[in-house]
Amino acid sequence: MAEIEFKSVAKSFDKVGVIAGLDLRVQDGEFIVFVGPSGCGKSTALRMIAGLEETTAGDIQIGGRSVTGLAPSDRNVAMVFQSYALYPHMTVAGNIGFPLKMAGRPAAEIALRVKEAADVLDLGPYLGRRPAQLSGGQRQRVALGRAIVRHPDVFLFDEPLSNLDADLRVSMRGEIMRLRERIRATMIYVTHDQTEAMTMGDRIAVFAPLKDGHGRNLMQVGRPEELYERPANLFVARFLGSPKMNLIEVGEGEMLPFGTMDLGPRPDGHHGALLLGVRPEDIRIAGAGTPGLAGRIRLVEALGAEYYVHVETEAGELIVRVMDKRLRPVSGEAVALQPASTAFHLFDKATGSRVGG
Ligand SMILES: Nc1ncnc2c1ncn2[C@@H]1O[C@H](COP(=O)(O)OP(=O)(O)O)[C@@H](O)[C@H]1O
Ligand SMILES: [Mg+2]
Structure with missing residues (x-):
């Protein structure tokens, strides 16, 4: 059970409101996309789930349990970022298994879980290579492997494909969607790209920046077709769709x-x-x-x-x-x-x- 719920969540930095009135329930096993322009608070929302930022007000629950005050390592959440810092001196296997090694798991278990993650991502043949010997897409898959190996209840993706060129972005988009079919977990995917949102999400949550710290971020939540065909407001109407x-x-x-x-x-x-x-x-x-x-x-x-x-x-x-x-x-x-x-x-x-x- 890894339903995620935001309950009247607000966040300010130095008294400047960035997130306000955020109420949202993400269902267990759902793939939801948070989409909106740069600076509207998407990363901040993710970081609050992961425990990398505190909430200023309200509560976040994972699996029906409040995580306020819980350390990031106790939330069973894995985050994948745009800049995937792999260890250059370690092999692919070493990089993927690193979180388990840090957690003090036995070597046999680490080897097994690394193999399992490598199978999911078709990285089997590359386990002995170092990051410099991989393509950009393969490196991004290693970063995904490092998240998978932990068996998290929740995957948080923060614009993981933004640094990749257009072709690779499309193929990695497919890989993440396949990953989603093979792994049962709740996934939240953040992007500013409306095409990524429309093609990937079971549901989309459209975020807007607060106006002078006031109002609310969440403009509409629903299935991609619903939002496209029946936008609730001008912001959603103009944000989704190209031209x-x-x-x-x-x-x-x-x-x-x-x-x-x-x-x-x-x-x-x-x-x-x-x-x-x-x-x-x-x-x-x-x-x-x-x-x-x-x-x-x-x-x-x-x-x-x-x-x-x-x-x-x-x-x-x-x-x-x-x-x-x-x-x-x-x-x-x-x-x-x-x-x-x-x-x-x-x-x-x-x-x-x-x-x-
Ligand atoms: N640590 C921080 N200190 C001060 N302001 C921050 C901090 N992190 C984010 N912000 C501000 O909060 C707003 C939302 O940022 P962010 O969540 O990164 O937006 P997004 O991911 O949607 O682009 C931005 O105006 C940003 O400058
Ligand atoms: Mg961001």
Whole structure:
């Protein structure tokens, strides 16, 4: 049992609030991703679980037991960092087995557990090598091995792939997900990369920085598709998805206009200023003069499999993802934009909260 629970957790450094009002339950065996921009308190949240930082207020429980005041070594938590400091003079086996050696485990047990960890990570053939004789990906796997060998209840990953080049990052992402299938433990993975969050997490917790030390960090928690399809606020709407969700200001009135089209009546009771959010893949480009939002193509980014088309309109510049390659959008062309589906989002302009369904 290694459920993790944050109960009204707050953290300040020198009286400056970094984390406030953090309530979150991570289920036993779950893989959850904490994602948010740099400086929003993700590492601090992890370090409080590991016992490397104290909480300023509130409580953290692991497996139903408060860990406040418990030493890091008594929490059965393993942390994997971005900078994996391997011992250069030790072999791979020595590096992986090091935490057990420090804990005074017998040599036979260490050998067994090192072999087991090496098998999980396909490091068997490299056990006799030194870190300098390994590739970057292999070194990162050794760092993972050093965590696995301890049989922790909880794995905490703090941006472990940020230092790797793009190809290696994708393959290590796969390795961590496979690791997750082979090892039963609760895993929290921190990243600022929304793609990593969307592809890896059972659930995602989106963090935002506090505003002048006030408010709360946690913007929304849920399955990746839930957050993508139904963001609870503007922060989540704009943070997840690439290119970002388009936002169009909607003034007063009864209906929701999209150029010359109406998207239907406003949700009941909301008469104030709204922002209409439309994802780039939910807009269709039609011929000039047809109903919709009139505009002119300013820039076409050809990505091979699709185009990102930047269209200047009276409502600002919108980005449209075109996946039908036969369309061949051309810069300078006059067009009309139409919603490609009913998937649009409404947010209260003043509060940023989602409005309606
Ligand atoms: N030991 C510390 N002393 C003072 N401020 C800190 C300390 N650790 C982190 N901070 C501050 O707390 C905020 C959150 O940091 P961090 O948790 O590292 O963010 P993230 O991991 O999301 O990038 C940042 O503004 C950072 O400068
Ligand atoms: Mg960090």
